[in-house]
Amino acid sequence: MSCPLDSTQRLALRRLLESGLPLLPRPYQALAQQIGAQEQQVLAQLDQWQQQGLFRRLGLVLNHRALGFTANAMLVLDIPDALIDEVGQRLGREPQVSLCYQRPRRLPQWRYNLFCMVHGRQRERVEAQIAGLLERHQLSDLPYQLLFSTQAFKQCGGRFAPVGARPHG
Amino acid sequence: MDELDRRLINRLQLGLPLVPQPWQVLAEELGSSSEQLRERLQRLLDDGTLTRFGPMFDIERLGGAFTLAALKVPEARFEAVAAVLAAMPEVAHNYRREHPWNMWFVLGCASLEALNDALRRIEQGTGLTPLNLPKEQTYHVGLYFPV
Numbered sequence: 427m428s429c430p431l432d433s434t435q436r437l438a439l440r441r442l443l444e445s446g447l448p449l450l451p452r453p454y455q456a457l458a459q460q461i462g463a464q465e466q467q468v469l470a471q472l473d474q475w476q477q478q479g480l481f482r483r484l485g486l487v488l489n490h491r492a493l494g495f496t497a498n499a500m501l502v503l504d505i506p507d508a509l510i511d512e513v514g515q516r517l518g519r520e521p522q523v524s525l526c527y528q529r530p531r532r533l534p535q536w537r538y539n540l541f542c543m544v545h546g547r548q549r550e551r552v553e554a555q556i557a558g559l560l561e562r563h564q565l566s567d568l569p570y571q572l573l574f575s576t577q578a579f580k581q582c583g584g585r586f587a588p589v590g591a592r593p594h595g
Numbered sequence: 596m597d598e599l600d601r602r603l604i605n606r607l608q609l610g611l612p613l614v615p616q617p618w619q620v621l622a623e624e625l626g627s628s629s630e631q632l633r634e635r636l637q638r639l640l641d642d643g644t645l646t647r648f649g650p651m652f653d654i655e656r657l658g659g660a661f662t663l664a665a666l667k668v669p670e671a672r673f674e675a676v677a678a679v680l681a682a683m684p685e686v687a688h689n690y691r692r693e694h695p696w697n698m699w700f701v702l703g704c705a706s707l708e709a710l711n712d713a714l715r716r717i718e719q720g721t722g723l724t725p726l727n728l729p730k731e732q733t734y735h736v737g738l739y740f741p742v
Contacts, residue, residue, distance in 0.1 A: 440652065443649055443650055443652075445649075446647055446648050446649035447611065447648055447649035447650070449633045449636060449637055449648070450633075451616060451618060451619075451629055451630075451633075452615055452616060453611075453617065454613075454615065454617075455615065465615055469613050469614070469615070472613055472650070473613050475650075476613070476650075478656075479653060479656060480650075480652055480653055480656050480657070481650035481651055481652050481653060482610075482651070482653075482736075483609065483610030483611075483650070484610050484611040484613070484649060484650050485607060485608055485609070485610045485611070485648075485650075485651075486604065486607045486608055486645050486647065486648055487645065487646045487647035487648075487651070488604070488608075488644070488645055488646070488740055488742075489643055489644055489645065489646050490740050492643060492644055493604075493644065493740060493742050494742075495740055500692065500699070510732075511732070511734075514732065514734035514735075515734050515735075517734070517735075518734035518735025519735070523735060523737075524735075524736075524737055524738045524739070525735065525736055525737075525738065526733075526734040526735040527730040527731075527732065527733055527734065528730065528731045528732035528734070529663065529728040529729065529730055529731060530728060530729070530731060532726050532727075532728070535696075535726060536665075536696070536726050536728070541663075541728075545740065571694065573692040573693060573694045573696075573699070574692065574693050575690040575691065575692050575699075576690075576691050576692065576693055577690065577691040578688065578689070578690055579677040579680070579681060579688075579689040579690065579691070
């Protein structure tokens with residue numbers, strides 16, 4: 427068991443990771459050296475943060491548009507409050523739905539309280555997937571709208587994210 | 596982008612292993628070398644195919660605040676309003692969508708106060724009132740783009 431990092435080292439490690447993980451054969455050792463710690467201590471800290479949900483993984487942010495995912499729809503639905511948890515969980519289990527959140531209504535301007543993102547390469551296919559989804563879950567009669575993104579003005583690989591909040595487009 | 600690039604991207608979307616020599620593990624999985632994989636990844640970052648490699652901290656668990664917001668922007672002013680948002684470091688990304696609420700963006704700030712302040716500045720800077728739609732419940736998060 428290695429001893430845990432102290433709070434100064436933890437903060438320093440988080441700052442270093444804001445610019446991403448170094449592309450080195452032993453990235454955790456390189457980070458450890460910069461904060462005056464051992465590789466094992468850094469690994470243990472990252473493992474702990476991951477288990478606590480501070481980040482999900484040491485992963486990637488893709489420029490999904492550059493990779494051909496240009497048909498990106500935000501499906502918004504007006505679900506009765508009493509049903510929203512059940513419907514949200516059901517839609518969230520659909521493989522095509524990458525993100526599914528409840529958000530507040532803002533009446534009278536905005537009535538929709540359930541948001542699902544569906545990303546794809548072809549618009550017609552995404553539309554058909556969503557139609558099928560609504561049908562299977564008997565939601566076609568409820569008010570809903572499909573908001574396709576048509577242009578990305580800013581997509582940066584930000585330093586922070588709410589769990590999985592990006593990309594939306 | 597070739598087959599190895601694709602497999603590397605798909606594999607890294609699942610996360611780099613937390614072991615002393617993570618690239619060795621991936622090299623064995625993908626039938627490549629540690630050095631070659633790092634070179635590939637560097638190139639994909641340099642050419643903009645990927646925008647980041649590393650952990651994304653959950654700002655909400657660190658005491659920060661996030662929201663999804665929208666504006667109803669008159670067509671003639673669309674580019675100008677987009678430029679206002681592009682200049683704000685709090686704006687993580689911004690998309691035009693086919694809807695009367697035609698501009699949708701994510702705001703990330705160190706605190707709820709800072710977030711509300713950013714929304715106020717957007718309103719003052721554009722004369723448009725944003726819809727503020729912070730998430731209330733997460734049902735699913737599973738971003739994965741097979742390439």
